[in-house]
Structure formats: C-alpha cells, structure tokens
Amino acid sequence: ALCESALQTPYDSLKLGMLSVLSTLSGTIAIKQYFSSAPGTAAAPAKSFDLVKLAQECCYHNNRGIAAHGVRILTNISSSCQDKDLLPLEQDAVFGLEALLVLCSQDDSPGAQATLKITLTCMVKLVKCRPHLSQSVVECLLTQLHSAQDTARILMCHCLAAIAMQLPVLADGILEDLMDLYKLIGQSATDKKQELLVSLATVIFVSSQKALSSEIKTVIKQQLENASNGWTAYRIARQASRMGNHDMARELYQSLLTQVASEHFYFWLNSLKEFSHAEQCLTGLQEDNYSSALSCIAEALKSYHKGIASLTAASTPLNPLSFQCGFVKLRIDLLQAFSQLICTCNSLKTSPPPAIATTIAMTSGNDLQRCGRISNQACMKHSMEEFRNLATRYADLYQSSFDADSATLRNVELQQQSCLLISHAIEALILDPESANFQEYSSNGTAHVESEYERRMMSVFNHVLEEVESLNRKYAPVSYLASNTCLCNAVIALLKVPLSFQRYFFQKLQSTSIKLALSPSPRNPTEPIAVQNNQQLALKVEGVVQHGSKPGLFRKIQSVCLNVSSVLQSKSGQDYKIPIDNMTNEMEQRVEPHNDYFSTQFLLNFVILGTHNITVESSVIDSNGIVWKTGPKTTIFVKSLEDPYSQQVRLQQQQGQPPSQQQQQRTAYSRF
Template sequence: MDDHQQDANSALMELDKGLRAHKLGERCEAIVRFPNLFSRFPFPILINSAFLKLADAFRTGNNFLKLCVLRVAHQSTKHLDKILNVDEFMCRLYSVIHSNDPYARAITLRMLGSVACIIKDKKNAHHSIQQGLDSHDRVEQDAAIYATIQFASHSHQFASSICNKIAAMLQGLSTPLEVKLKLIPVLQHMHYDVQISSKARSVLQNLLPSFPAQDFVLTTLNTLTSLSLHSLIDVSSQVALLHQYLRCDPREALKRNSLINLNVLASKAPHLWRSEDSSALCEAYKLSTLADSLKQGILQVLCTLTDTTLLVQLDIQEVKTLFYIIDETDGSLVKLCRQCCYDADLIQAALATRLFVSISNHALHSNEHNHAILATEAMESAETLLLTLAPSSNANAQDKRALKTLVNIILPTLQHLSCDNSEIDVRLAEDIIDTSKILLETLASLVTTSSTPNILHHLTGDLFKLLKLTTEESAEHSNTDHAQKNATLICVLLFGANNKKKNVRFSTKLLDTIETPLNNWTLYRIARQASRLGQHEVAHSLFKKVSNTVASEHHYFWLTGLADLAFAESTIKETSVIGQNCSDKTVKNLHNRLCRFGAAVTPNHPLTFQCEYARLRNETLQAHAQLLSACSLIRTCPPSAAAASPTGKKNGDQNEILITRASYQMKACADWFMSVETGYSNLHMTSFDSDPKTLLNIDQLQQMSTVLPLYLL
C-alpha cells in the first residue's frame, strides 16, 4: 500500500505541475489526465485533493479550461462521493456563477449539475438554477435545464420547489416551443410525493391536446411513462392512455412509441396491470390498419407481461374440453395465441408460441388441467414452427437475419417446455435433427439445459452420420469455418446423448472421426465442451493431442495441465467409491496439473484464478481421502463381539484407544475442511466479477466444506 501511495502522490504532483504551467496546452493536457489517475488510484484523500485543484483551475481558467474540467467531472461520476471537503469544493465552483460572461455561467451550471449527487441540498445552487431558467441567453438557459434535470433526480427539496415554476413555463405563452420541449423531461422526476406527482401528470396530460406535434407527443408520453413507473400510482391510467394512442392515432411513429412504453411498463410493473389491459391489446391486434411490425410489437408486449413470475391479472378463463375439443369460451389471450401461432409471419408465430408457454405457466397456479392442455398446444405449435423453418435454413437462403431472430425467440420457449415434460425434449429434438443443421445451436442449448438425461441417446447413430458428413465437408473445402463450427455443435449433442459413466467405444469412435479432418483450434473447443459436459476421457485425449502442436512453451504447459485435470476427473468418474489407490492417483494428477499451470504463468497471463482453483480442488480431494482413512479406524479387527475376554468382558481399554484415535482423526479432517472452506471464501471474494455459474460452483463447494466439519466434530 505504501508503494501505491507513493506512486499516487508522484502522479498527483506531476499533474499539479502541469496545472501550474504557463502554456495553455500543457494545462489542458494535465486536466484531461485526471480520470486515468482516479481509475488507477481510487483513494479518497487523493481524489479529494485532485478535485480541489480542478476546482481552482475551473475558477481561474478561461472557458476552454472550464470545459475540460467539466469533461473530467462527467467521466469521474463514480468517484464524486469520495470528495471529503464538499463545501470548499462547492465554494470554489460557485464563485464563477457571478461572472458577467453568460458562457462561463452556463458552464458553471452544467458543472453544478454534473456534481449534483454531492451538493443536492445546497440552497444557493437551487437559487442559481432557477435564475438560469429565466435567462434570456439560450446557452445559459439550456445549461440551467440540464442542471434542473440532474438536481431534480437527486433532491426531493429541489423537485418540490421547482415543480410550480416548470409548470408555469410549460403553460405560459411566452416560453418558446423548443424550451418547452426540453423542459418536459424534468417532470419525470416529480415522484417524491403524491401531490407533486399528480400535479406533474396533470400538466403533462394537458399538453397532449394543446401541442399535437409528433415530437411533443413522443416526449410527453415517454415522460408520463417514466413518471408512472417511479410513482406507481398511475400505471393503469398510463396503460389506458397508451392504448388510446395505439388504436386512434394514425401516425405509425406514435403507435410504435406507445408499444415501446407499454413494453417498459410490462417489464417493470406487470403486477399493476389489469386483465382488461391485456384484453385491450388483444383487441388492438385485430385492427386492420396495423402493420405487421406493430402486431409483432403487441405480441412482444404480451410476452413481456406474462414472462414474469409475479402474480399478473390475465384474461385466462376456464379451458373447457370435451374429448379434448377446446371450447370457444376461452380468454382473449388464449384465442389470440391460437390465431397467431400458425400465422404466415414466422416472427409472429414464434412470439405467439412463446406467449402460449407463458400463459400455460401462469395457468399452473390456478388449474393443472388448463396447464396441461395449454402446454400441449404450445408444444404442437413449436413443432410446427420448427418444421416450417427448414426451407429457410438452406445455404442460399436470403433471410438469415430473420432466422437468427426466430431462433432467439424460440429458444426460451423450448427451454420452458423441456422443463415441464421430458417427452417434449425427445419430440422437439427429433424435429430439429430432421429439419436443418443451422438449428443445431438451438438444439445444443436445449440439450445442455434440459433436466432429462440422455434425451438424444436414440439419435446417436444419426448424429455420428451428420458428424461424418460435416468432417468430410471440412476436409474437402480446406477447413471452412462453417463446417468447423457445425462439427463442434454436433459433438456437444453427442456428449449430451452419451452422458454415461464410461463408454470406451463411444470415445474411440468419436476421436477417430474428428482427430484427423478438424483443425487444432476446433479440437480445443471440442475438448473444452467435453470437460464441461463430463466427457473427461475425450477431453484428455484431445488436450494431449493439441499440446504437441503448439509453438509456445507456456501454451504447452497450459494444455498439458488441462489434460492432467481431465485424466484426474475421469479417474474419479469411473469409480463409484473412491478407494485409497484411486484417491492417491487422482491427487498425483491434480498436483501435476498445478505444477504445469504454474509453469504456464506469464506476466500478461498470471492465471491466478486457475492456479488457486486447482490448488483448492487438490486440497478438497486430499481432505476426502483423509476422511476415508479416518473412517477406516472406526472398524475394529477382530469385531468387538469376537474380541471379548475369556471371562466374557470386553476389552474396554482397547476400544477406548480406538475411539480416541478415531476422534482425533475426525477432528483433523474437520480442521482440513475448514481450511478448504476459507480458501474457497477468499477465492469467491477475489473472483467477484466472474460469470454467475462459476460463482455458483464456488459457493456450492464452499457450502460443502462448511457443512462437513459440523458433522465431524
């Protein structure tokens, strides 16, 4: 820490020297280097001192230097809370507000707005902003509007005091239209109490008929939506207002904006929607004047509304069946799904299928019979949609972008269906295999997230044929990227189809198929997927093969370390009960991996996480091996019944010795597991920016190491 402080002080002194330079260019260069200093040394004392120096430069410099300081404030927003002398900082900035130069006052107002989070309750700043709103200079007035928005978003007092003035300026005839358009977004922050929120909403609603221009209506609707989300008292009224513009306004831009706002309300406050609101969207879908893109937007809003796990009021009536013939008295949402899931527009069909699945999930809480019927219909719709996509997946198809969009829409639907019914996994998998290779990515995601093991086991032969065709295509066309990627996806499907304990024949057949025609980078990717999906024997062979072809020594040790890891994990997977010989062999391989990872470290790639995780994995396995050894002490040889003395009394001293030894060993194992738990805890804290699955894995290992000592002590 002392070295860091010395470096920080040296850097600050160098920048301070630049600020006191006579040349304007050197001073500007010193100012713009401050954000980099803050990111390197985010110490409160340094940041406080630096901002005070910047405030002095702002006070004494010309307008160009003021703009440079303003830019630094914009780029260093996350460090503003580390300023300790806020009053002194504010005093140095505020002295410029009394300048005769309107541009200097404008820059000062913007500077105050940029640091509003730390000076939000300063009355003199509030007064200066209100004066700036009355300025006749357009630049100063625009800066005051910016500062108003920033202060209103942070300060309850300022929002309460400025609300009446903003309302008067919007309703006044002397305010230019351009200024009114910029003032409207200020009212989205008037949500601190019910009275101010109601007044702001009333002012905005009165503007809609008075200023019907497209820009005014768009800005007003966006502001009303934001205000409703923050206040949570007028969500239903805002939904009804947006429905009105969606149905009645002929301008497509306003219809599209209404759908965007409805989607925002559906994602942020779905629990405040009424069943009449979803029914109104279903009725709006039937309008003949709506374009296909707007109909897609309506379906997207309904999908967003029903995707939530919150309790949502939906128009889903009782699904009555007679010999599985659906009655026509169902809710409007179900009717809309049945109408659109077989639409000629594939995007609408995909969205309707996704909506079908979401509705069936909500029906599960009220009626399991309804859920089963709706889930079956959704599955049939998904099957039909996948079969329809087959002609669009040819190499000469022109609309590849639409197909990718459809795949992204269908994937969550398939995952929801596969979680509910294992038979759906198999049926959808067979459909995708029969349709096209371009849908392999969707199928791979489905297989890896499915709760059903080996759902593609009966399609292993077809997958091997497809893999052979793909590798032959890759060899004929000199390793095309398309064929290489398809080969990787097919291997993922094969790993999911044969996720068994050990299958030597499968591993040999797969390696013989892919080792020769595929390049080393593709083999490395396949090996990574094999490790992720539990095919450690395949991963060991591929890592070992690729390691012999790299030119760098560090890459060689990295790959051989991964190969040792795969071999150790395969040894664990092959045995149902880990014996002493197996554990010693595995620990040896894990130790070799740790040594190889250490040899693969470079200054640019320190591999800190990898080495620490490897060490903890080794420690965990050794702790379990020690626990097995301790458990063996509990057994007595000969058994206690046969070891009794000739007089019929047991040898109590011998049993007491055995119990003491076993207790001591158990305590040693508990201490070992507690040490491992500490290591996982430290690893979690240093790896906070890792992906969620990695953090979840570390958490589970840490919990395991926490629970075991409780049972051993």
C-alpha cells in the same frame, strides 16, 4: 385494451408491435396476476380469454415475427401458470413451435435466424416447466436436424444440449443417429461445419455423460483427424471436460501438445491433460474398498501436482490464471482431506476402542470416549475443522469470481456444500451426535437443477444425509464401525461423480477490473509520506472501472466499496498512553461510479510516531446487493513525525528547563 386492438387491427406491422409488448409482459410476474381472478368476479377470465385467443390465432400466422411472439406468449403462460390445466395451450404452443422450426431451419436469412432463436428458447423453457412434452420436442428437433441449414443446425444443437442437461431425454437410439450425423458432417472442413462439429459433440457428451464407449471415442477422433483444425479439437476437448468425460478430454489434450505456438499454451494444455488424468483416476472407486480408494486418490494427487506446476508456468502477468489456480489448489486440498479421513477411519480397524469404551464414555460423560484412541488424539475433530476451513476457502473463491457465469459459481457452491456435508457427518456421527441439526443441512430438492453434474451431486448429498440421519436416530449411540463405514462411503460417493470444469475455467466472457489511484502518493513506492502526528492526512482515492467487450453480461456494478485500514509497522520515540481509537484507522465508504469513474476522501489520524502501513482495498456491489471481493489492494507507507513544538518541549523537559510563559501561552492557543 391492447389485446382487443391486436385482435381487431388488419395491419401486420401494428399487430407485431403490440404483440412484442404483450410477449414481454407475459414473461413477467404480471401474467400470474392477469390470470388470477378474485372470488365472485368474471372479468378476469374474460380478459385472459382475449390474450389466449390472440396468441392462438397468431401462432399460426404467415408472418414469422407475429407467429414467434404468439408462441412466446403461449410458452410464458404455460410456464407461469403451472398450477392450471392448460392442455390446449400446450398443444398449440408445441404445434406452433414445430411449424416455426420447420420454416426457419431452411432459411439462412438474419430474420429467420432471429425467429429461430426465439423458437428454440421457447422450446427449452416449455420443456423445463412441462417435462411431459420433452419427447415430442426432441423428436422434432432430431428430425429437422438432418435437413436444416448449417447455421440453424448449430442453434438446434445448442437447444438439444440445453434440454438434455435438464432432462435425460436422449436415449441410445438417438445417440446412434447423432453419431451418423457426426460422421456425415465431418467430411467437410468449412467454418460452419467446424462449429457444427463442436455443437454436435457437445450434444453427444451430454447424452452420454456417465461413460463414452470406445466406438464413440474412435469416431470423434477420426473425424477430428480428417477434417478439423487444432482449435476445433481444443473446443471439443474443453466441452468434454465440462461434461465430465475426462478420458476423452485427456486424449484430445495430449494430441494437441505438439500443435501450439508458445510455451505458455503448451503448459496450459499439459495442465489440462494432467487434471483430466487425475479425475479419470477417480472413476475406478468402489464402495467398501478403501485401500483401493486411497490408491486412486494418491494417483490423482500425483497428476494434480504435476498439473498445478504446469498451470503456474502457463500464467503470465496479463493472464495470471488466478481462478484456475485457486480452484485446482482447493481440489488438491480437498482430495488430501478425503484421503486423511479414510486413513483415520481405517486406523480404527487396526486399533479399535477397548471393550469397555461405552462404559467409560457413560461414566465420564464424554461420548467421544466410545471411539477410543482416535478421538483422544482429536483426529476426527481436526478433520471436521479442516473441511470447514475448505468450505470457507471455497466461499472466498466464490466471492472473488465476479465475472464468472452462473454455472461456474454453482459448481464452486457444490464443492463448498460437499465440504460442509462431510464436516456435518463427522459431527453428527462421532463428535456431537446429540446436538446434530439435520434441518439446517437438508436439501431444497432438485426442482431448479440445471445440469447432470448438479443432479448427481444433489442425489449424493441427499443419500448421505439420509444415511447419517438414519444411523443417528436408529442406533444411537452409533458404533465406531458403522460411523466409519458411513463416512468412507460418503467420501467415495462424492468422488465418483466426475468433476465438471465449467466455462469460467477456460473462458472469461465478462471482464471487469478496477484501477485505483491514491493521492498523495510518493515518487518511490517504498518511500513513506511524512505527516506530523498532530495533523490529519486527507487521502483521496480515485478509481476507474474497466470492462471487456461484453460489460454487464452476467452482473453489473451498482457501487464500489472502499475499505481503508492502517497498521503500525515500527515505532519511533517514547511510548505514550494513547486511546485505542487513535491507534488504528478502519474506514469504509461506498461510492457509485459515474461513467465508470469514482472518487472519495478519507481523513486519517497518525498519533503514534512511527511508520504506518495504509491498505486500500476495493470490492464491488452488484445490482442485487451482493458484495464481491474483486480487489485490487493498494498499499502506501506514512511516517508520523513529531511536530516541532512538541519536540522542543520534550527536549527542554529532558534537559530540566521549564518551558517559558510565552511557550505555555502558545501551547494553549496554538490550535486556534
């Protein structure tokens, strides 16, 4: 009915409103149900024809808003119904998008820019689901990039970078055109030109992620020296770090060290320079050259240790850089684990197992005897446990990063998967080949890959898994030489992929924090709260959720999980046989904030006399039910005292005096 009304109405404003509703609905799962027809019915194709006809008519409308909603509907149909042959719809969508691009890129008005954003978003979505259309879309963007307004150019560069991160569509010839445009833009120093320099440099980095030629580096640095400020140079260096061009990033960070106004900024830039140099050291790794690999890793670790010292100096109480420090420390420990694994494998060459190692393994029933001295010292088992421990720590870092963007979280997840991959390879090749489960670690494919870094890491994962599975099945039991070669090559393959420092490492777009208040609370934090051991403490926990300028940008808080636990620090008085349930307090409650405020209460028992340490820790649960360990963690002390009557009875018993009848009667009814 809505399609029929939109087709028949002569009023553009009414048609625009109905198209807005239809374009929103076309982006949901309802579009699939709309185009699916039950067997033996012809109503569904007729209805779908109305929607397609409406979108095809509107995508060439002279009203920009109507045309934008028309191409948006066609794009959503093409992306949602990929199992259908929709060639005419694809062509209409591409032609409509190109027409809107030409029209809106020459206009700086807010309405034109809003329409351009819809157009470019549709282009990215269409190319993602229909890769065969990428070349024509990219050529159209590059053609308009030379003649468009600066505001439109910035948006178009973002669109080109988004497309290039999904598909390798920017060839060397296109890169030359981008460099010519970069030289032309660098001649002006206006704010829009500075923003455009950053956007265009991002496209250049994406299109040449593997290595930047010396000519490109020279051009970028010359333009930055001629017409840019320090902030623009820092943003370009930051983009180079995100795209894995660490050599370029290191040079830019080095040039900015003397242009900052505080020592915290200096230490921050110096740490980034050292991290970039460390990753640059790993680009020279080569397969089957393990001594060189150890030297490169040692050089990288040296720079990383310098960088973490500068990063610690750059932190402040208001900006503790907790994610950055945690990520870098994990990277250092991962490199050390890789180095130790290569050393362990190399030691087998100098001290190989005896010739009768296989016979000993078969006789003893311990397959580890095939590897000789190394397995006896449990070095390989230690390496496997170390990589699993690193994977657990990466998972903890993931859970503590509630405000991180999806690309940063995916990067942390990839590091965790690399640790699990190596631990699985050690187990499958050496420790327990017979029970190795390859199905558990198999990749789900690269259909949802969002960046070149992820694509390369997934390619390495698949290659290593194939090698390990092939050795495990064809040459069981695997010889120590083949297994060690496979492990060392897997480590080198992982390190050869340039590490990507994602957005959250540099910039926090979403900021969420929780402040807790406990009552009762002592005046002095180190002073304990006095409670009698026959009473319960009612602990009230209040909290406020604090947001930054963009609350809920990536995820929203559905509820807050409060965990209260108590630990006995020091006993006082005699030890009594008390049930274990009464010795500790472990409670958890979930509360939903109202207007960013929440409160709840806990009843705690302190039967054992002495000082107890109470810890209240908060975590948040987002709208998808995922628990994030955001903190904070608050601690108070409670001193459990003996009630006066029990103390009097105990003293009388120690003196040998029986309690009076009146006191016994009081004991029976004192609690009622």
